[in-house]
Amino acid sequence: MTTLxxxxxxxxxxxxxxxxxxxxxxxxxxxxxxxxxxxxxxxQNPYGADPSGAFLNRVHSYQVQPATGPSQIINLxxxxxxxxxxxxxxxxxxxxxxKRAEDGIVLVNEDACMGCGLCAWACxxxxxxxxxxxxxxxxxxxCVDRIYNENLPEEDREPxxxxxxxxxxxxxxxxxxxxxxxxxxxxDRAGYALMPDLGTKPVNRYLPPRKKDRPQDASLLxxxxxxxxxxxxxxxxxxxxxV
Amino acid sequence: MHPAPSVIAFTVFSGFGFGLMVFLGxxxxxxxGTPAFLWWGLAYxxxxxxxxxxxxxxxxxxxxxxxxxxxxxxxxxREAWAAVATLILCAPTALSDWLGxxxxxxxxxxxxxxxxxxxxxxxxxYAQLKSxxxxxxxxxPALFGAFALTGGALAAGHALPGALLAVLLAALLAVSxxxxxxxxxxxxQTIGSATGLDRIGxxxxxxxxxxxxxxxxxxMIHVVARKHALKLRSLATAAQVAAALTAAIPxxxxxxxxxxxxxxxxxxxxxxxxxxxVVGLYYGQRVG
Numbered sequence: 001m002t003t004l005x006x007x008x009x010x011x012x013x014x015x016x017x018x019x020x021x022x023x024x025x026x027x028x029x030x031x032x033x034x035x036x037x038x039x040x041x042x043x044q045n046p047y048g049a050d051p052s053g054a055f056l057n058r059v060h061s062y063q064v065q066p067a068t069g070p071s072q073i074i075n076l077x078x079x080x081x082x083x084x085x086x087x088x089x090x091x092x093x094x095x096x097x098x099k100r101a102e103d104g105i106v107l108v109n110e111d112a113c114m115g116c117g118l119c120a121w122a123c124x125x126x127x128x129x130x131x132x133x134x135x136x137x138x139x140x141x142x143c144v145d146r147i148y149n150e151n152l153p154e155e156d157r158e159p160x161x162x163x164x165x166x167x168x169x170x171x172x173x174x175x176x177x178x179x180x181x182x183x184x185x186x187x188d189r190a191g192y193a194l195m196p197d198l199g200t201k202p203v204n205r206y207l208p209p210r211k212k213d214r215p216q217d218a219s220l221l222x223x224x225x226x227x228x229x230x231x232x233x234x235x236x237x238x239x240x241x242x243v
Numbered sequence: 244m245h246p247a248p249s250v251i252a253f254t255v256f257s258g259f260g261f262g263l264m265v266f267l268g269x270x271x272x273x274x275x276g277t278p279a280f281l282w283w284g285l286a287y288x289x290x291x292x293x294x295x296x297x298x299x300x301x302x303x304x305x306x307x308x309x310x311x312x313x314x315x316x317x318x319x320x321r322e323a324w325a326a327v328a329t330l331i332l333c334a335p336t337a338l339s340d341w342l343g344x345x346x347x348x349x350x351x352x353x354x355x356x357x358x359x360x361x362x363x364x365x366x367x368x369y370a371q372l373k374s375x376x377x378x379x380x381x382x383x384p385a386l387f388g389a390f391a392l393t394g395g396a397l398a399a400g401h402a403l404p405g406a407l408l409a410v411l412l413a414a415l416l417a418v419s420x421x422x423x424x425x426x427x428x429x430x431x432q433t434i435g436s437a438t439g440l441d442r443i444g445x446x447x448x449x450x451x452x453x454x455x456x457x458x459x460x461x462x463m464i465h466v467v468a469r470k471h472a473l474k475l476r477s478l479a480t481a482a483q484v485a486a487a488l489t490a491a492i493p494x495x496x497x498x499x500x501x502x503x504x505x506x507x508x509x510x511x512x513x514x515x516x517x518x519x520x521v522v523g524l525y526y527g528q529r530v531g
Contacts, residue, residue: 002315003316051455052455052457060448060526061449062440064445065444074446087373087374094320112309114303114304114306114307115302115303116310117300121244121462121520123374124432124522126459126522126525129458131302134302135302135303194438194439195436197431206439208443
C-alpha cells in the first residue's frame with residue numbers, strides 16, 4: 001500500500017558522524033556484500049572497461065572552505081534517509097514501495113515492482129538505484145534481514161554498514177525514543193537533515209564536523225627564539241644599549 | 244533527465260490520441276460510416292499505441308497490471324485507470340458512429356471527460372516531482388493539455404480553433420522555456436543544502452563516490468546535447484506557428500497535424516533533456 005502510515009511506532013534510522021568518517025568506503029563494500037548475497041544487487045561488466053552496478057550507499061568527498069581559515073575535506077555517505085513523508089512511496093503505482101508502520105523502514109516489495117523508475121525520480125537524495133539485471137528498484141533496507149535476525153549473534157543485529165565502520169562514524173537506532181543513542185547524539189551534536197525544505201522529513205541525521213583547533217598565529221617556537229642574554233653577554237648588551 | 248524514446252513516444256502519441264478523443268467523444272465532429280472508423284481508429288491507435296510504448300521502458304512489464312492498484316496515492320496509477328476508462332467509455336459511441344446505430348452520446352461525453360482526466364494525470368506524474376524543479380510548475384499540466392487539445396482540434400478537422408490553439412501553444416512553450424530556466428534556482432537547493440555543509444562553508448566536490456557510471460548518472464544527472472537547446476526550442480515553437488499557418492489552407496490540415504506532432508516530439512525531448520534533478524547537486528553537476 002503506497003499511502004504513508006499516519007504514525008510509525010518506531011523510527012529506525014542512522015546517524016552519520018561527519019566528524020569521524022574518514023571516507024574509507026568500508027560501509028559501501030559491507031553493504032554491497034551483505035545485500036548482494038541477500039536480496040541481490042547486480043553489477044554489469046564488473047571487470048570490464050565500463051563497470052557499473054547498483055549500490056545502496058555511496059560515499060562522496062567534499063572540500064569545504066569556511067569564511068576564514070583553511071579548507072576541510074568532509075566525507076559524506078549518502079543512502080536512504082527513510083523519510084517520514086517519503087515521496088518515493090506515494091508515487092509508486094503498483095504498491096511495491098511502502099513504509100512500514102511498525103518501524104518506519106521504507107522497503108520495496110520486489111515481486112510487485114514493475115521497474116518504472118518513478119520512485120527514483122521522486123527521491124531528491126538519489127537513494128534508489130535500478131538493478132539492471134533484475135529490472136526492479138533497489139534501496140537501503142536498513143538491513144531488515146539482520147536487525148531482527150535471531151540466527152545472528154546479538155552484536156551483529158545492526159545494519160552491515162554500521163557493524164563494519166572502523167571509526168564508529170555510523171550509528172543505528174530508534175529516533176522515536178528520546179533516550180536512544182541516535183536521539184542523544186542528534187541532540188548533543190546538532191544533527192541535521194538533508195534538504196529539509198523539500199518536505200520529505202528525513203529520519204536519518206548527519207552530525208556536523210566539530211570545530212577544529214586553530215593553529216596559533218604566532219610561531220610555536222616563539223618562546224624559544226626570544227633568548228635573554230645573561231652574564232658577560234648580558235652586561236655587554238646593556239652597555240651597548242646605552243651607548 | 245534521460246529522454247527515453249519510449250516515454251517521449253508514449254506521452255506525445257497517447258496525448259494526441261486522447262486529445263482527439265475529447266473532440267470525437269463530444270461529437271464535434273460526429274462522423275458516420277468509414278470516416279468515423281478512420282477517425283476513431285486513429286484516436287484509438289495513438290492512445291493504445293502510446294500506452295503500449297510506455298511499457299517498453301519497464302524493467303518487468305509483465306507486472307504492469309499491478310499499476311491499477313494504487314490510485315489513492317499515485318498519479319501513475321490514476322493515469323492507468325483514467326486511460327482505460329476513456330477507452331471503454333468511448334467504445335459504444337465509436338461503434339455507434341461507425342455503424343450508424345444512433346445510440347445516445349452520453350458515454351462519449353463521459354469518455355471526453357475521462358480523456359481530460361487522463362491528460363491531467365499524465366501531466367501530474369511530472370508536475371508533482373519536487374526533485375525536478377523545472378517540472379514542478381503550473382506550466383507542466385498547461386503544456387500537456389495544450390499539446391493534446393491542439394493536436395486533437397487539428398486532427399478533428401477544426402482549422403480555426405486548431406490554429407488558435409497552436410498559436411497559444413507556441414506562446415505557452417516560449418513562456419515555459421523562460422520560466423523553466425529560473426525554476427532550479429527558485430527551488431533554492433544547492434550543494435550546500437544537499438549536503439548540509441553550508442553551515443560550515445562553501446562546499447565543492449573533492450572526489451566523486453565512484454569512478455564509473457551508475458543508474459543515477461545515466462537516468463537523472465547525465466546531460467545530452469544541451470548546446471543545441473536554443474535551436475531546438477526555436478524549432479519546437481516555430482513548428483506550432485507553422486502548423487497554425489498551414490491550417491489556414493483547407494486541404495493542408497493533415498500537414499498541419501504532422502507539423503504539430505513533429506514540433507511536439509522536439510518539445511517533449513527538450514522537456515526531459517532540459518529537466519535537472521536535484522540529485523545532481525551531490526555530484527557537483529548543478530549550478531546552485
